[in-house]
Amino acid sequence: xNNQVLNSKFKQIMDGVGLCLFGAxxxxxxxxxxxxxxxxxxxxxxxxxxxxxxxxxxxxQSFNVREGIKPDDFKLHGRIKGxxxxxxxxxxxxxxxxxxxxxxxxDAFGWDLATGKPAxxxxxxxxxxxxxxxxxG
Numbered sequence: 001x002n003n004q005v006l007n008s009k010f011k012q013i014m015d016g017v018g019l020c021l022f023g024a025x026x027x028x029x030x031x032x033x034x035x036x037x038x039x040x041x042x043x044x045x046x047x048x049x050x051x052x053x054x055x056x057x058x059x060x061q062s063f064n065v066r067e068g069i070k071p072d073d074f075k076l077h078g079r080i081k082g083x084x085x086x087x088x089x090x091x092x093x094x095x096x097x098x099x100x101x102x103x104x105x106x107d108a109f110g111w112d113l114a115t116g117k118p119a120x121x122x123x124x125x126x127x128x129x130x131x132x133x134x135x136x137g
Contacts, residue, residue: 004101005108009053016056054109055126058118061111062131071102071116 014021017036024030033046044052078084082095106113110122123132 002104002108004105006050008057008105009050012053012056012060013049016052051126055128058109058111058123058126058128059131061109061116062118062123062128062135065116065118065135069116071106071113 010024011021013032013036014024019032024032033044033049036049037043076098080096081098082091085091085093085095087093103113106116110119111117112119117135118128118131120132120136123129123135
């Protein structure tokens with residue numbers, strides 16, 4: 001699993017339980033999943049929690065789809081992507097192919113690149129049958 005995808009799932013967990021992502025990533029190693037198991041009485045593995053993170057991310061995307069927000073509605077300023085490339089400094093002549101990044105990310109989550117729709121089979125696999133019904137009828 002690509003770090004971008006893994007980090008997205010982890011971020012959804014951290015946001016969902018109100019923990020500080022900065023502290024988790026930049027501070028000493030904290031036992032997030034152990035804390036969650038203690039707080040909930042569950043006995044879930046880190047992989048189980050990452051599936052929960054994917055469910056959250058997919059629910060957020062499904063909300064956007066329902067509200068008519070398409071992937072192309074999100075625009076980044078050219079300067080963020082290195083367009084035009086800087087002429088000096090550590091990022092001299094560096095441009096970022098955000099289209100390729102978006103395609104990889106959407107493919108990894110099973111979302112359609114043009115519409116943003118999560119694949120029906122992926123929604124069902126994640127146990128989001130009501131969401132699949134809402135989006136696909």
